[in-house]
Amino acid sequence: MKLVTLCVLLLASLWVPREVSANAAVLLEEPYSLDGAFAGAGHVAVYLTRVCAASPTSLRRCFEGEHGVVISRYKGIRGYDWIAIPLIPYLYAVTNPEDIPVYADSKSVAFLRDQYRRKNMEDLVPDDLSGQAPLGNWVQLVGSAYNRTSFSYEIETTVQQDDELIGWLNSRPNRTLYRALSHNCADFVRDVVNFYYPKAVSRSIVADLGITTPKRVAKSIAKYSRRHSDLEFVSLVIPQVPGTIRRSKPVRGVVESVLKAKKYVIILAVFQPYVAGSFAAAYLIDGQFTPDKKAMIFNFDEFGLTAR
Secondary structure, three states: OHHHHHHHHHHHHHOOOOOOOEEEEEEEEOOOOOOOOOOOOOEEEEEEOOEEEEEOOEEEEOOOOOOOEEEEEOOOOOOOOEEEEEHHHHHHOOOOHHHOOOOEOHHHHHHHHHHHHHHHOOOOOOOOOOOOOOOOHHHHHOOHHHHOOEEEEEEEEOHHHHHHHHHHHHHOOOOOOOEOOOEOHHHHHHHHHHHHOOOOOOOOOOOOOOOOOHHHHHHHHHHHHHHOOOOOEEEEEEOOOOEOOOOOOOOOOHHHHHHHOHHHHHHHHHHOHHHHHHHHHHHHHHOOOOOOOOOEEEEOOOOOOEEO
16 A cells, blocks of 8 residues: 555656746847948847746736747837837737738838837837837837847746846836947847856957957857756747848858958958958957857747747
């Protein structure tokens, strides 16, 4: 009888629900608007699977069935430093996965963005004087996947870490700090990742001239995961939605942007050959990192970022 009881207890223990693991994901987003030197850095945000938005400027733990939040630093949005948007709207400007279009053009995307803004973000992004959607960087808050391909680099987090991050961001002043060279979107994500895992992300003095870049953040977290194989890690690609909207370009670091812009590198080679050579050496030493476009594809078949 004791043996039967022991077996029952053992089997019961195997069925005890275990907490679903959560992640912090660096979202490396390709550039889509500008060309030329220093214009290929793209954007970077952080996606948290267990953290959600109480509002665009405050955080809370997610309720059951919610998909987490994307947080990033933007310039010129009502004087705030960071904005938090739920995952599905951030990528596709809709609330439900079944409403994601399979094909998009500029007109339909503008409609989806404005529709979401009016229902969920009007206090943050009010109408302009004519009663229409205003111009500005707010469009980057919703529908990112219509304009660019993104790459996700996920690393696991704990409940305690997530709760501490919520407290940290909610308690400090959320006032604009944006500066292109010292307090950009990559600096914000670097601070968040380092809050979870100190010194996981650093600037590159060699390849990026001391500027934090989106590509450097992604490279750092991928490198950190290799050094800490005990942490769950996965990389995914979030494709740009098919359509007539201009396709995004490969993301680059600072030195790489100069080297890839032919007119700039020719000028350097002719008038400052030593500088051109130094840039080439810097790229070869510390600037090489290629997002894996053959990584698993993101979808919504399961909770959060999943692959198919």
